[in-house]
Amino acid sequence: MTEHISVDTTAAADPTRDGKPRKQIILAAHIGGVNEHTLWEAPGAASQIAFDTFKHIAQTAERGRFDYFFLAEGLAVRQRGNEFFDHDIVGRPNTLAVLAALAAVTDHIGLIGTLNSTFNEPLELARQFASLDQVSHGRAGWNVVTSFEAFTGANFRRGGYLPREQRYERAEEFVQAVKQLWDSWPADAVVADKAAGQFVRDANVGAFGHHGRQFDIHGRFTVPRSPQGRPVIVQAGVSGQGRDFAAANADVIFSPFHEVSQAKAFYADVNQRLEELGRQRGDLKIIPAVGYVLADSEAEARDKVVYVREQIFTPKTVRVRAEQIWNRDLSGYDLTTDIPDVEPDLEAPRFINGRTYHWDRSKAVADIRAFAEARGGASLRDWFLETEGRIQFAGTPQQVADKLDAFVQQDASDGFVIAPPVLADHAGVADSLDEFVDKVVPLLQERGSLRTEYAGSTLRSNLGLPVPERGATSPSIFGRAAQDALVG
Numbered sequence: 001m002t003e004h005i006s007v008d009t010t011a012a013a014d015p016t017r018d019g020k021p022r023k024q025i026i027l028a029a030h031i032g033g034v035n036e037h038t039l040w041e042a043p044g045a046a047s048q049i050a051f052d053t054f055k056h057i058a059q060t061a062e063r064g065r066f067d068y069f070f071l072a073e074g075l076a077v078r079q080r081g082n083e084f085f086d087h088d089i090v091g092r093p094n095t096l097a098v099l100a101a102l103a104a105v106t107d108h109i110g111l112i113g114t115l116n117s118t119f120n121e122p123l124e125l126a127r128q129f130a131s132l133d134q135v136s137h138g139r140a141g142w143n144v145v146t147s148f149e150a151f152t153g154a155n156f157r158r159g160g161y162l163p164r165e166q167r168y169e170r171a172e173e174f175v176q177a178v179k180q181l182w183d184s185w186p187a188d189a190v191v192a193d194k195a196a197g198q199f200v201r202d203a204n205v206g207a208f209g210h211h212g213r214q215f216d217i218h219g220r221f222t223v224p225r226s227p228q229g230r231p232v233i234v235q236a237g238v239s240g241q242g243r244d245f246a247a248a249n250a251d252v253i254f255s256p257f258h259e260v261s262q263a264k265a266f267y268a269d270v271n272q273r274l275e276e277l278g279r280q281r282g283d284l285k286i287i288p289a290v291g292y293v294l295a296d297s298e299a300e301a302r303d304k305v306v307y308v309r310e311q312i313f314t315p316k317t318v319r320v321r322a323e324q325i326w327n328r329d330l331s332g333y334d335l336t337t338d339i340p341d342v343e344p345d346l347e348a349p350r351f352i353n354g355r356t357y358h359w360d361r362s363k364a365v366a367d368i369r370a371f372a373e374a375r376g377g378a379s380l381r382d383w384f385l386e387t388e389g390r391i392q393f394a395g396t397p398q399q400v401a402d403k404l405d406a407f408v409q410q411d412a413s414d415g416f417v418i419a420p421p422v423l424a425d426h427a428g429v430a431d432s433l434d435e436f437v438d439k440v441v442p443l444l445q446e447r448g449s450l451r452t453e454y455a456g457s458t459l460r461s462n463l464g465l466p467v468p469e470r471g472a473t474s475p476s477i478f479g480r481a482a483q484d485a486l487v488g
Helices: 051-063 095-103 122-135 164-182 240-249 260-276 298-312 315-326 361-374 380-387 397-409 433-439 441-446 459-463 480-485
Strands: 026-031 068-071 110-116 140-145 191-193 198-200 207-211 216-220 232-236 252-255 285-294 391-395 415-419
Touching (some): 051 095, 068 095, 110 122, 122 140, 122 164, 140 164, 164 240, 232 459, 240 252, 260 285, 285 298, 285 397, 285 433, 315 361, 361 380, 391 397, 397 415, 433 441
Parallel strands (some): 026 068, 068 110, 140 232, 232 252
Antiparallel strands (some): 207 216
């Protein structure tokens, strides 16, 4: 079970690590939108799109001295056959609009949003994030993803979306073009006369020209250089080349690993690649997303884990997950007990649309059947509970704090994206982010692993990231690297 993680918590008890000061844990709050991994129907759960929810989560995270608030993006209403997902009917608001509004009701926390490189243009996206960075005084960040299917692309242009190889070639060049636009204004190019409200500009300020296979653009960029040099760039990459791509381009990389030995190997490998590409160790922060459960005792936490997981993996959720694998309607099966006796349909159009698909269908079905046989007839729901559980840390507040801290101090990560089981728009709701901030954060602060006050004025400074040298470029690592690193 993924929630039972073996962590050497002795690392959490020592005030130093091999004579060095303790690492400061990076924390981020995540709203994934209308998805199954939050208990959106639980008592006290708030709207997934109301601004009060976003505001409360961001302000609660800031009260806990989190580094940033992370908002995912949904570009299409998902479908099962010809039916819309119940969750999606409530809507998926625009990421930048929410983050801009949050900039006005927060003071320190970073604001990172997911925007797609397949269906945007470098100038517009660079302008949007540069503007968010200005209004937030240097707290903006961009999570780079690409589109993964024609179903989503149909919302944007005739022909749907780009072929796979062009999609990722575009993504790499997109990132480079955006950086060039952000760098088109020198830091000292603007002199403001506060009385007159006028700006004195050099004739070349904002001038840009990018000429590549994907983009041939030139003109004048309209937004001054970021207060933090450039907005923070976030990516994800798992394969060897994907790690190279993130090491060359990103400031933060999402890690998929929660088991300590795998996470430590990933951490060491990414940092080695970082140095090989001419960057300093630690210039790329490595952060997995984790779920948690808090209780008054370890036994109660175990029971609570079972309850939360069962609420997440409802019969409907199991059916949708299974139908992605089999690519066919499985409503005729009781998936809480049965394993479908049919083979996956590899030729039919997608039955579930609007969801990222990660499985090799034939292999997944073989794995499910082997799992059921090895466990004397386990159900399909049992398989999903075993393989897709999102609760990595469970226990008393002290136990969870110990495990989180030890994970970071052992260089398995630099911090965590915290995903509370329940999203709430006010304090006092069980399993909400408030509970983590009130019970776990003080324990991390007491041992010196988490700040008690923000030290910097920008997201980049609070993350401990260097200000990029103006005009600095990244090596091109187009190919499988981009494909692995930017899958959305």
